[in-house]
Amino acid sequence: VRDEFLSIAGHExxxxxxxxxxxxxxxxxxxxxxxLSTAQLPERVGRALSxxxxxxxxxxxxxxxxxxxxxxxxxxxxxxxxGDVVREVLDRFSEALGVAGCTLSFSAGSxxxxxxxxxxxxxxISNIVANAIKYGAGRPIDVVVGVAGERASVSVRDRGIGIxxxxxxxxxxxxxxxxxxxxxxxxxxxxWIANQIVLAHDGCIRVDSQLGQGATFVIDLPRSAS
Amino acid sequence: VKGAVILVVEDDPHVRAALVDVxxxxxxxxxxxxxxxxxxxxxxxxxxxxxxxxxxMMPRGGGTAFRKGQLADPRWAEIPVLMMTxxxxxxxxxAPDPGVAYLPKPVDMNRxxxxxxxxxxEGSPPGAG
Numbered sequence: 001v002r003d004e005f006l007s008i009a010g011h012e013x014x015x016x017x018x019x020x021x022x023x024x025x026x027x028x029x030x031x032x033x034x035x036l037s038t039a040q041l042p043e044r045v046g047r048a049l050s051x052x053x054x055x056x057x058x059x060x061x062x063x064x065x066x067x068x069x070x071x072x073x074x075x076x077x078x079x080x081x082x083g084d085v086v087r088e089v090l091d092r093f094s095e096a097l098g099v100a101g102c103t104l105s106f107s108a109g110s111x112x113x114x115x116x117x118x119x120x121x122x123x124x125i126s127n128i129v130a131n132a133i134k135y136g137a138g139r140p141i142d143v144v145v146g147v148a149g150e151r152a153s154v155s156v157r158d159r160g161i162g163i164x165x166x167x168x169x170x171x172x173x174x175x176x177x178x179x180x181x182x183x184x185x186x187x188x189x190x191x192w193i194a195n196q197i198v199l200a201h202d203g204c205i206r207v208d209s210q211l212g213q214g215a216t217f218v219i220d221l222p223r224s225a226s
Numbered sequence: 227v228k229g230a231v232i233l234v235v236e237d238d239p240h241v242r243a244a245l246v247d248v249x250x251x252x253x254x255x256x257x258x259x260x261x262x263x264x265x266x267x268x269x270x271x272x273x274x275x276x277x278x279x280x281x282x283m284m285p286r287g288g289g290t291a292f293r294k295g296q297l298a299d300p301r302w303a304e305i306p307v308l309m310m311t312x313x314x315x316x317x318x319x320x321a322p323d324p325g326v327a328y329l330p331k332p333v334d335m336n337r338x339x340x341x342x343x344x345x346x347x348e349g350s351p352p353g354a355g
Contacts, residue, residue, distance in 0.1 A: 011283060014312045018332035019240035022248050025335035029251070044247070051240050 005188075012187055013058055020051040061189045065174065068196045075117040075200055082152045082221070083108035083145045085118060089125045090143065093133065101138035102158075108145035112152045114223035116201055121221075124194040128156045128205075128217045131190065136160035136214070150223050159214035168207060227346045228253045233275035235265040235292060236310070237284040245279060245333070252339045261285050262292035269302050277345045279338075280326070282311035293323055306345040 023044050030036050030044075067073050090106055097104050132141045136158035144155045163171060172195045174188075191205075198205050202222050209215035232254045236242040242258055249256040257273060259265035263286050265278070278296070282289040289309050296302045309316075309323070312331040321328060329341050 011312050014331050015238050015241055019238070019244040021332045022244035022335050022338075026247055026251055029335075040247075047240065047243055047247075051244075054240065 009062065009187055013055065016051040016054040016058070020048055020055065023048040023051065058187060061187055061193060064193050065189055068193065073196065073200055075120060077115040077117055077224075079113060079115055080118045080121075082112040082114060082116070082121070082154060085121050086125055086143060086145050086154055089122055089129055092126070093129050096130075096133055097141070100133045100136065102133055102136050103140045104143065105140065106143045109147060112145050112147045114152050114221065116221065120197045124197050124219060125154060127190040127194040128219065131217075132156050132158040132160070132215075139214070151220060152223055153218055153220045155216055155218040157214065157216040162211045162213050163207065163209040163215050164211045168209065171207070172205070227343060229255050230276040230346055231255045231257060231274065232342060233257050233259060233265060233268065233273065233278045235259045235262065235278065235284070235289075236281040237261050238281075241281075245338070248335050248338055249342070252342070254342065262287050262289070262295065265292055266295040269296070269299075275305060277342055278305055278307045279342070280307055280309045282309050282313065282316070290323075293326070297325070306348055308341050308345055
């Protein structure tokens with residue numbers, strides 16, 4: 001598994017690196033040849049930055065795995081509203097939702113305040129939402145934030161390819177995913193990291209799905225992390 | 227070779243955009259395909275590229291599936307192919323498909339332009355015909 005993972009990781013890292021390198025080489029040519037038009041400069045820089053952001057996400061995931069595996073994931077809990085965290089994540093994904101053709105419905109009831117590591121929670125929700133877009137087949141996505149007594153939850157429902165029952169246990173494992181990496185890309189680490197962060201908050205992630213009928217992920221958290 | 231049509235078959239949108247930018251910069255005319263099925267459909271609908279720039283690892287069968295479809299039709303079989311791969315074991319000297327030239331990923335802009343020009347000069351893949 002480790003060798004296969006390293007080979008996938010190498011391929012995943014090289015892909016944005018390829019885009020970044022070529023954009024930088026084009027920019028270098030522009031710098032050295034003042035006669036070339038600079039009209040495309042903003043677009044090239046934008047593409048280089050977007051490839052850099054993707055590299056950054058991959059490297060962050062790899063470092064998180066190392067941190068979690070060695071027991072060094074330290075939470076920094078603070079008072080925050082789960083609905084606000086989810087709203088921020090969804091704002092950030094508005095363009096990606098549009099590109100994927102997914103409409104979004106979001107509802108949050110009364111205040112859902114708790115003590116959580118806000119940045120880590122943002123990471124977990126971002127991962128689940130990104131997966132809903134990635135595997136959601138361009139269909140509507142529903143996000144609901146709820147509170148019940150001392151617990152708060154976020155549920156993210158897509159109507160995409162779904163997850164077969166036999167694969168459901170695997171998706172939270174390291175280096176695993178239910179579909180071939182050649183079809184969807186990525187390191188297969190996101191859900192494992194998300195689950196570890198939620199477990200560190202004494203919470204859990206549940207998934208309900210039928211193959212071909214989408215998936216619902218529910219992040220369930222106690223309102224004060226231990 | 228100015229304006230030569232180059233079919234770019236690459237699933238990753240960032241890499242595809244960068245390849246297209248470089249090819250345009252070199253004054254070729256790139257046409258994009260997102261996977262092997264899309265590429266074969268474009269050929270079937272009459273696209274006549276002078277060179278095909280092909281990613282090796284892609285959805286829907288990858289570069290290998292494209293080659294299979296390409297070689298099955300005599301109209302396309304001799305279009306020169308330049309295959310991009312991150313697998314360092316695959317080179318033009320140690321090639322699993324002797325009909326194509328290989329370009330290592332991350333692709334270098336100058337090497338890409340030189341390789342496309344070389345394939346254009348050859349006009350047909352080594353070992354074909």
